[in-house]
Amino acid sequence: LDVCNALIKSLFKACKYEEAELLYLKMEGMGLIPNDVTYSILIEWYSKNGRMDKAFEIYRKMVDLCVVASIYPYTCLLNGYSQLGEMKKAESIFHDMVEKGVKPNVVTYTSLISGYCKQKEMKVAFKLFCNMCERGIAPNTYTYTALISGFCRVHMIPDAVKLFEEMVQRKIPPNEVTYNVLIDGYCQEGNTVRAFQLYDEMLQKGLVPDSYTYRPLISGLCRAGRVSEAQEFVNDLCGEKSRLNEICLSALLQGYCQEGRLSEAYNACKKNLATGVEMDIVCYTVLIYGALKRNDKRELFRLLKEVHDNGLTPD
RNA sequence: ACAAAAUCGGC
Numbered sequence: 001l002d003v004c005n006a007l008i009k010s011l012f013k014a015c016k017y018e019e020a021e022l023l024y025l026k027m028e029g030m031g032l033i034p035n036d037v038t039y040s041i042l043i044e045w046y047s048k049n050g051r052m053d054k055a056f057e058i059y060r061k062m063v064d065l066c067v068v069a070s071i072y073p074y075t076c077l078l079n080g081y082s083q084l085g086e087m088k089k090a091e092s093i094f095h096d097m098v099e100k101g102v103k104p105n106v107v108t109y110t111s112l113i114s115g116y117c118k119q120k121e122m123k124v125a126f127k128l129f130c131n132m133c134e135r136g137i138a139p140n141t142y143t144y145t146a147l148i149s150g151f152c153r154v155h156m157i158p159d160a161v162k163l164f165e166e167m168v169q170r171k172i173p174p175n176e177v178t179y180n181v182l183i184d185g186y187c188q189e190g191n192t193v194r195a196f197q198l199y200d201e202m203l204q205k206g207l208v209p210d211s212y213t214y215r216p217l218i219s220g221l222c223r224a225g226r227v228s229e230a231q232e233f234v235n236d237l238c239g240e241k242s243r244l245n246e247i248c249l250s251a252l253l254q255g256y257c258q259e260g261r262l263s264e265a266y267n268a269c270k271k272n273l274a275t276g277v278e279m280d281i282v283c284y285t286v287l288i289y290g291a292l293k294r295n296d297k298r299e300l301f302r303l304l305k306e307v308h309d310n311g312l313t314p315d
Numbered sequence: 316a317c318a319a320a321a322u323c324g325g326c
Contacts, residue, residue: 005317183322
């Protein structure tokens with residue numbers, strides 16, 4: 001059974017969706033009764049592929065067959081609804097599990113909280129956070145990060161910062177993702193100074209920045225009209241093995257294009273191509289808008305040809 | 316070491 005579960009999981013991972021499903025259907029014939037791990041894997045996979053109907057069907061089947069279930073299948077299904085913003089359904093799973101005597105844990109709560117944060121329902125999200133604390137469920141780095149990200153998304157930086165300080169006090173260590181969301185928050189507010197302070201702080205702590213860190217910083221500098229500084233920042237990063245990607249590049253290109261500095265944008269592309277960052281369709285779209293704005297038909301056609309030559313599909 | 320939760324780009 002364990003082997004079967006592992007196999008189903010890896011088939012899904014390899015996107016061999018039909019074979020995974022087939023194996024699941026064949027299990028019974030092989031004298032294997034799917035357990036809650038099997039159901040969790042199936043529910044998670046369907047959830048993450050927008051097939052909540054199938055996910056729920058599997059869940060129903062599990063319930064109907066009275067499979068003794070751990071917390072996993074519930075949390076997987078709840079997370080599926082939560083990420084899609086179907087909060088009513090997520091809540092109903094929450095109540096289902098409580099009824100069945102399965103106690104929601106920190107992952108369950110964090111998943112729900114994250115769902116409300118994505119819906120910008122910060123009051124509800126924060127209330128859930130208080131509830132879980134009252135029930136003696138200790139929040140962790142994921143929980144705090146979800147909330148901080150939520151507050152940043154609705155431009156409530158002071159609340160985000162308050163939570164950040166609180167987690168440090170409670171010895172719940174912020175990690176890379178926590179720093180990334182706060183840095184992004186500050187950059188969106190135009191506070192690049194504070195953003196770079198946090199960037200330095202994370203380096204000091206030995207945390208490793210990545211494209212999720214760089215992209216906000218690049219965008220932040222560009223939006224402040226400091227495109228050249230953004231370029232320098234990128235140049236400095238190219239030295240080491242770069243964690244820059246096409247998303248960071250698109251942010252830089254947009255900075256150039258908004259100032260009408262197209263030739264510098266093209267140079268930036270060349271430089272980044274040399275370091276292994278490939279242009280994707282969004283990068284080209286940014287350049288195309290730049291060329292359009294300047295009525296540069298020649299460049300426009302050259303770009304469209306390049307898109308085609310690189311095997312990309314215009315959208 | 317059989318399963319679950321948090322962060323990005325163009326229009």
